[in-house]
Amino acid sequence: MARTLETSVVQDPSDGFRLLPHLETRPPDLRVSFDVLGSGRIRARMSGTAVPALQGTEHKADLSAGPDEVLAAAARLCARWKERFVDFQPVDDRGRALLDRRRPYATAADLSSEPEDELSRALADLARGGESLLFDTLLGGDDERTGVFRGYLRSALDREGLRVRFDSDLHLPWSMLCTTGHSTASATPLHTLFTRFLGHRHQIEHTGDAYAWTGPPRSAPARPAVSLNHDVRVGRATRADEVAKALAEGTTCVTRTTYDDLVRDFGNPDLDEQLTYFWCHGEFIGNEPEPRVLVLRLTDGAPFDGHTVRELRARHRHSRFRPLVLLNACHAGVSGAGVDRAFLGRMLIGHGAQGVLGPQTAMPQAFAAEYALEFVTRYLRGEATAGRITHELARHFAARYRNPLGLAYGLHCGMDVRLDRPHGGAL
Known part of the structure; x- marks a missing residue:
């Protein structure tokens, strides 16, 4: 006589395939890795179609620079952008500030009416610093292998239009680094100076963690789900209101203005957004010997950081939370190596975000709002x-x-992330 047998499923043998969306990603044209080894050495590797394949070996070198030296140089470069560009103040022949030109590069996004010789001097200074960090500090030294590696990388980066991934234990401002240049500032046109920056020449992303997130693929919602997380007091004299309108057009948009709002929604296992936008102040806090980390503050001023993200999202590893995060908060140019600039981004990516985009130095509100308006408008088209x-x-x-x-905005993962719209539709 037939009878029904009781069954108990104790394992899902398909998980190994169902939870591997990263296998579908197209590889970059150039992948450059910088691994920090246990001895404090940095090992560089390079691969991709942008560099020649080597017979019986690979592009690899152990560098002479140490992690602390490189990170300190990166912090100095970010501070240099703030001091020499964002805070630039023209003076008269007697060294007095020109009252009609108060910090002209910080108060407007459009600098087309500013004197070209001043802009050229500032840009040449930033380009020189970006080149030195890459080729003299990180890849400096007389070791033969390092020299060969440096030559191959320089040759690849001198091209244009590559998709470049810097897979690195060291979080550096890659888009602000530069190719080699030999002209003086007075003889170099602005366009030529701009083209030296890696962010102008190539699509760039920074990665680091292996298998940062694995979860089921998602289908496109009928209306994109987005959020505006902001301090309502920030940027009143900018185009911030237009950014808010662009976020809300044709979407389901949630607005959060307090720490409690963030905790409520980030703790929700069903949180599901395609674009998460932060418009607020950011600062680095912490005590030695631990590195200081970035915290965000909305209208109520309570700190929200990577530790908070981990507390709220650690139990929801396979949720539908897969946004691109636009972190439009000032990363103040803090000097020294004891600053973890990437911690918040790593926590967001490790708990679902497909990528994090944000400024790598102090960013004027006037420009930040212009940048956000352009990015949000283009990204929400899904094209x-x-x-x-x-x-x-x-x-x-x-x-x-x-x-x-615009070169100071860095992308942590997410180079190939696109807003999915039903049937390939666009706004």
């Missing part, structure tokens, strides 16, 4: 990837506004 838009905006602000601050 281009985050990497392509970031690259286009770096060139857009350089060509139209003669402003290099």
